[in-house]
Amino acid sequence: DQQVKQNSPSLSVQEGRISILNCDYTNSMFDYFLWYKKYPAEGPTFLISISSIKDKNEDGRFTVFLNKSAKHLSLHIVPSQPGDSAVYFCAAKTLAEGAQKLVFGQGTRLTINP
């Protein structure tokens, strides 16, 4: 049972344009969401997070939007840069179950074309 889903395995975007990565979840108990970036043969690095009490969180070029009613979140990167090419994972957790157990999506490979 895949509780966190990233339905697009890959995405290609031109440099300078906006990249939008999507994530859906099924568990209504999730109340904290994170995005991670991963390069090959490396561990994921934290990008940005959002609590379920918010619908938007922005950090520089990265903005995460949360639509609780649709159980959907998205990561916007603008402007996209070649260094953004990586695999992006969304993750979710339930704070009441303990602070740290994360459930990951399958990942979306983002390629930024010059």
Add this chain to the structure above:
Amino acid sequence: GAVVSQHPSWVICKSGTSVKIECRSLDFQATTMFWYRQFPKQSLMLMATSNEGSKATYEQGVEKDKFLINHASLTLSTLTVTSAHPEDSSFYICSVGNSNEQFFGPGTRLTVL
């Protein structure tokens, strides 16, 4: 954020042998560490939660006798894959965290021949 290292970064072993993977938290005292596994083109799947000074908590479907976890100090957790088989070939990643973030190690690529 916390700096997490893993050793080795990659290992190739024969089927039936055991392999130990170390996870070190270099600047963060971790009472809890997490072990994940990632098969190609799949998500990171939590295998177990490693608790300092006590037994690890394993996720459903993960054999505790096959994947031995030892968390003997606040900075070191080890995962031993016992009697490894080719289907255990995967990318193993550990993490440490606080209430809002987890910091991941660079991962260990295990290939079982």
